[in-house]
Amino acid sequence: MPAPEAQVASAAEKRGFSAKSLLGQDRMIWIVLLVLVVLCAIFEPATLKGNAVLAMLPFAAILAIAAIGQCLVIQQGGIDFSVAGSMTLAAAIVTGHANGDEGQLVGAIVMALVAVMIAGLINGIAISWLRITPIIATLATNALLVGAVQTYTNGIPKQATAGLHNFVVDKSLGLPHTVFLAAAFVIAAALVLNFTVVGRRFIVIGSNPLAAGAVGLPVPLYVIGTYVLAAFCYGVAGIVLAGYVKTPGIDIGNTYLLSTITAVVVGGTALGGGRGRIVGTALAALFLGQLQAFIGATGAPSSVSLLVQSATIAVAVSFSTGRGGPALANLARLVSGSGSRLRRPADT
Amino acid sequence: MSLERSTASRLIVVIGFCLAIVLGLTACGGSSSSSGGETAEATTTESETATPPAEEEGEAEGGEAAEGEAETTSAESGSWENMLVGELGFDMSKYCGQKPMKIGSIDGFGSNTWRVQVRALLEKTASECPNVTSYEYFNANLDPEKYNSTISAWAAQGVNVIVAFDDFGQAAVPAYRAAQLQGVKVVTDNATPGNARVPQDVTAAVITNWANAAEQWVNFFAGATKGTAKVALIGGPAGNQNDTPAIEGIKAAAEKTNGKVELIETEPVVGNWEAAKTQQATTALLTKHPDVNAVVLTAQFVAPAVNQAFEEAGKPLPLTAGEATSNEVICESLKLAKEDPNYQAMSLDATGNQAALALAKGVAAYQEIEAPELGPTEGLTEVNMPVYMDTSTGVIPPCSKTLPPGADLSMAMTEEEVAKATG
Numbered sequence: 001m002p003a004p005e006a007q008v009a010s011a012a013e014k015r016g017f018s019a020k021s022l023l024g025q026d027r028m029i030w031i032v033l034l035v036l037v038v039l040c041a042i043f044e045p046a047t048l049k050g051n052a053v054l055a056m057l058p059f060a061a062i063l064a065i066a067a068i069g070q071c072l073v074i075q076q077g078g079i080d081f082s083v084a085g086s087m088t089l090a091a092a093i094v095t096g097h098a099n100g101d102e103g104q105l106v107g108a109i110v111m112a113l114v115a116v117m118i119a120g121l122i123n124g125i126a127i128s129w130l131r132i133t134p135i136i137a138t139l140a141t142n143a144l145l146v147g148a149v150q151t152y153t154n155g156i157p158k159q160a161t162a163g164l165h166n167f168v169v170d171k172s173l174g175l176p177h178t179v180f181l182a183a184a185f186v187i188a189a190a191l192v193l194n195f196t197v198v199g200r201r202f203i204v205i206g207s208n209p210l211a212a213g214a215v216g217l218p219v220p221l222y223v224i225g226t227y228v229l230a231a232f233c234y235g236v237a238g239i240v241l242a243g244y245v246k247t248p249g250i251d252i253g254n255t256y257l258l259s260t261i262t263a264v265v266v267g268g269t270a271l272g273g274g275r276g277r278i279v280g281t282a283l284a285a286l287f288l289g290q291l292q293a294f295i296g297a298t299g300a301p302s303s304v305s306l307l308v309q310s311a312t313i314a315v316a317v318s319f320s321t322g323r324g325g326p327a328l329a330n331l332a333r334l335v336s337g338s339g340s341r342l343r344r345p346a347d348t
Numbered sequence: 349m350s351l352e353r354s355t356a357s358r359l360i361v362v363i364g365f366c367l368a369i370v371l372g373l374t375a376c377g378g379s380s381s382s383s384g385g386e387t388a389e390a391t392t393t394e395s396e397t398a399t400p401p402a403e404e405e406g407e408a409e410g411g412e413a414a415e416g417e418a419e420t421t422s423a424e425s426g427s428w429e430n431m432l433v434g435e436l437g438f439d440m441s442k443y444c445g446q447k448p449m450k451i452g453s454i455d456g457f458g459s460n461t462w463r464v465q466v467r468a469l470l471e472k473t474a475s476e477c478p479n480v481t482s483y484e485y486f487n488a489n490l491d492p493e494k495y496n497s498t499i500s501a502w503a504a505q506g507v508n509v510i511v512a513f514d515d516f517g518q519a520a521v522p523a524y525r526a527a528q529l530q531g532v533k534v535v536t537d538n539a540t541p542g543n544a545r546v547p548q549d550v551t552a553a554v555i556t557n558w559a560n561a562a563e564q565w566v567n568f569f570a571g572a573t574k575g576t577a578k579v580a581l582i583g584g585p586a587g588n589q590n591d592t593p594a595i596e597g598i599k600a601a602a603e604k605t606n607g608k609v610e611l612i613e614t615e616p617v618v619g620n621w622e623a624a625k626t627q628q629a630t631t632a633l634l635t636k637h638p639d640v641n642a643v644v645l646t647a648q649f650v651a652p653a654v655n656q657a658f659e660e661a662g663k664p665l666p667l668t669a670g671e672a673t674s675n676e677v678i679c680e681s682l683k684l685a686k687e688d689p690n691y692q693a694m695s696l697d698a699t700g701n702q703a704a705l706a707l708a709k710g711v712a713a714y715q716e717i718e719a720p721e722l723g724p725t726e727g728l729t730e731v732n733m734p735v736y737m738d739t740s741t742g743v744i745p746p747c748s749k750t751l752p753p754g755a756d757l758s759m760a761m762t763e764e765e766v767a768k769a770t771g
Contacts, residue, residue: 044635044636046635046636046638047635049635051634051660051661051662052631052634052635052661054660055627055631055657055660055661056628056631059624059628150459153459154464155458155459155460155461155463155464155487156460156461156464156752156754156770157460157461157752157753157754158752158753159676159752159753169656169660241624244624245623245624245627245653246623246652246656246676246753247623247652247676247753247754248623248624249460249622249623250459250460251459251490252622252624255624255625292628292632293628293631293632293635295632296628296629296631296632296633296635296636297632297635297636298636299613299615299636301586301615302586302587302618303586
């Protein structure tokens, strides 16, 4: 009988991990992104011009970094609502501790990352050891983090150091540094998850924690590690965001709570866990950034903007989960009146 | 049983962990004040005198500061209609009366530098009345439920005057009305409280005279532009009560300039009064209107985000005008005015003083003192805001290297008082 680890590895092999398949797994988000680009080219071509894209990329990159953390958590069957508090705390510490002094910047970055990783550790322990539902545990941690931010800042945001601001805003090879940072996160996460034993164990635990536990994998350790790693991603995203906007408000992370989850879901990761799409998540962050730019450029009122955004996300999710085709067929049938009984996607 | 015991011990470990983090952060972040969501009570006993701060140099940036001192005479002193930079323009002690009173100050969202400063200004103004027996503050942290229930609770506890910064518009009006029915004098500042009637639903509502502000901005654009100023307004959250009257005012004022100033985006652009969103909104605006070259900001402290978006789009910096600037904007303006001869910015300020005027009106009403010099007792109290910075006339107030970026030196507070409030 093969060793449990070999069984797990073999199971992962059967899932077909290779560079080629990685591209195939994310084909739906590629298509959705392509459709958006075509729409932009037709209706708002200016959004595809160099400067417009370069202005959109930093925000998409920051979202991608945070969303990778969320993706890891969702892949483990969890969800992390502490992303907002973590990003805000990291931004508050990196600006508050350095307080304009370049010499303190490295210390401030380390302190910010350690603080949010401790929050991730609390999440992991609460979920893994204390068996608290992820949504409750992370909401509670988020409240703890928001309180910590208010205590730490006393409601007075500080400014990022010039060094951090310049690093984040500057470009190399014509691209903002945030893009390289996001790319590094995507590549590292995709490689570790798909081509290492640790990564394959991680996937197996996410797919079926009971079975993984039965074959001797340290499930609690992986769950705790996931939340810590996710917090690290949020921390980096918060630090970069603080550098980008220079004076981050003390609620700067709030908008990332739902947008990270949206990016993960649109990117093709199942909310139930197991199947994770790191590259898809990063592409979805790009999609959301461009969608925002597109809607903004049309000058649509914010009410219309929200409606278009939610409808687009619904369509993107239905396609990325493979239900878009049958749903469209149903819609066509409904419009043409050719069938009184709609078919459920499962019927196909 | 053993499982329960082990779970309990883990729970204790986690709680200990959380406490350690909170204590650690508290130690790092330093001191004072209540955190959001908590009611902080402070009894004011000492009497202080308002000190005009605008001329004080303090830690201001050396020679550059001398370039332009804050303009204090743009409005006629002593008139409620015209706010002043660095002073209130009225004597609070005249309205204190004899009856002991409890004062409450509430913010829909109180966690930014400007709100922290306004809170300190209100405490300072209230401290001029020796008959104030207690002064309470509450930050609802964007929770309308907490906001309304705190107002109701204060009314029940016998608070006599409530100064409210209305972040929730119409949603808060029933709470104001209920408090007023119990004899509380509710006054609001800086934001129109929904469709509340004055004095039935609120005793007074002090707001910026947007038509006047718009006229000042448009006149600035007309004077500062070499060609045509193509204007857009980047404001706060969708549907806020300030942007619509502001853009209406700009539209009306621009029509009088014979095409020198043109409003090219007729709806307010949603920027949430926050840097990240403002930058994204500016980028989208530039995509839609590549020729926009002048921007009005109803919260001018986000101006650096607008400038950054223009820079990244490879465009010259726009003319900017607005209300509520900050130390960061002043410092940046001093730098940009030196580097770029075409850089032009103008701001109307002393917005925090609106809260002090609202307090005075509320106190006078509670003490049954007639005070026509504080403005009307029916309808909105619309005040003209003074020019604080205008690069076209060389007026750039001092930049403080030691105060936080969001600090506002245009209120009726000395630099030391601002430093103490925001330190």
